[in-house]
Amino acid sequence: MSTEEILVGAVAYDAKVVPIWDGIRAHFREEGVAMDFALFSNYERQVDELLAGHIDVAWNTPLAHVRVQKRTEGRSRSLGMRDSDRDFHAKVIVRKDAGISSLEGLAGKTLAVGSRDSTQARILPLHFLKEAGIDVTQVKQLAFDTDLGKHGDTGTSELDVLTALKDGRAQAGVVGDLIWVLEQAAGRIDTSVLEPLWTTPGFDHCMFDALPTLAEPKVQAFQRGLFAMKWENPKHRRILELEGLKEWLPAREAGYASLRAALDAIDYW
């Protein structure tokens, strides 16, 4: 690995990841920051390669982020996140004809859930339901373990949950609030059939992680390049739209405590 060049790892959860990172690399170069990227097929591999020092920075899901922090004993560096990564929520959506008017009403019903490594469609909603006093063993789970290793990035399992609800294979389901609102805004949800029942407490999502040993000039160069991307710039906007954000923001750590507690509880580190 070049001593000058910053090597960023990202997971190829979709074909669009290539134009996203080609575009970000071109932008960094215009900003005078030498950067290249390496794509991984899953977050477990990416985290291993970061910890082995084979990449400088990893673009991580919340699950990968807290795992990096645990494995570095809290010494890893968090370099930035999307505006859309802050204040994420999960939603419990129900069929209006299922007669579920409270969380207690989920007992005995079928609850569609996303991939077991998806923070927003499985890990945290089930955790928050338990915290709210719901015995989830009394709920029949219909699980969509699609794209394991991608930590729910593809959104496929959340769309599977919505489809199962629409088709009546489940009476309730959990998805992230982002996909719930974006699907509604695009006119793809029949609100005469589905309605939200409950919103979880907030949590934060993806993060750029680096090892504590990453040289300070590289940290600064990376952040300078990242935060120079602007929504009003047509070239940047295309990349930002693909990556699902309007603005890169500084890192904050407060939004990951619930995920750590959930992983402790289900022993999923």
Added chain:
Amino acid sequence: MTDTPAAIAVDTGDLPLGGGLLAIVRPALDRLAHGGVLAVLSSSRAARDDLSTWCRIERHEHSCLTDENGRDRHLITRGALGVPRGVREHDVTLPQRVDPLTGRPRITSADVLAAAPFPARADRSTGLAPRGARVEPGGPEYPFALVERDRVAPPEVAQLFDQATSSQWDASRDIPWGDVRPLHPALEAAIGQVMTFLAENELSALYVPSRFIARIHPAYAEVAMFLATQMADEARHIDVFLKRARAAGGGLGVSSATSSRSLLSLFDPEDFTEASFLLSVLGEGTFLDLLRYVEEHAPDAATAEIARRTRVDEARHVHFGVAHVRHALSTDEALHRRLEDAVRRRAATLHDLASVPAPIHDALTVLAAGSDEPRAIARGHERYRALLDDMHEGRIKRLITAGFSPEQAQALSDLHTPNFM
């Protein structure tokens, strides 16, 4: 009421976010500037959190209070991202003018242009947005080369577009084809040759403007729209000329290498004003005299009507070309020289073209003669010589109208191609 209110209130009833609420909220937010406040009264429980999430995605600030009746009052402060650039059009009501022929009301393009005038310069990042639309930032830059009003858009263009659209005719129906009778074979062959030459020249007038339409910034769309009518005119002319050539057994004549070389040189200019000058002012201008000659000597009413109708259309193209060049010359002193140079360059590439191509020379002579009888041919030859003088005088007049001095006009007309177009 001002154009951009500081605050607006809307009632969305019990609509959920995915059930139509956004169709009220988004247009209301669109009326606000960055920092403006939208109050949304809602009795949808589902919308309570969903609207908050939507505002987070769209980067608007959001807060929500529930009143004593259980209705939610959302306050949304418009964020800075995605606010369109430009001023919202308001109080635009186009005048309706009574058409003197039909008595029905008309809305003209000239009035549209008066209500939304051409900007002096256009911005490539507004893409294909119509003039007057507000434009969301972040769109791509389009490769339009023609972005200056004074180089592209004479003020007369909207009026000419109105004229063009109301003057369209049908080459199948509007020509008295029933009057076409078999002529003396020599005369029919001459008609076939003249029509071949006219169609070939009109093909150049179809293709040359097409090269420029995609370079014109949509802020000057009327120019592209006018050129589109010009191309539709040329298409109809090509069609009608070829129909006449084949209407009575004459068939097509010869395409001469001389004509072909002359027309190819019309494709050289990369500058719109130069191309318009060579094609419309000099070429189509000269064509007006040729079409008048064909009309005058037409052996039947159909041929005369074809020449008359096409000449009326061509006069509009010449009018646009002259207006374009005159407007550009009045704002750019160096343009005289560039246009002269364009004519000289074209003349230099065609320096060995000494005279009118023989097939068209002979056909025009026979057409005016009305037969191949020698005394008639002598008369036809005199008429043909007079045509060349008429063309020269007509060119000088048009060049002076466009803004050249009489001396410049004389010199430029002398350099014009003997191929007419």
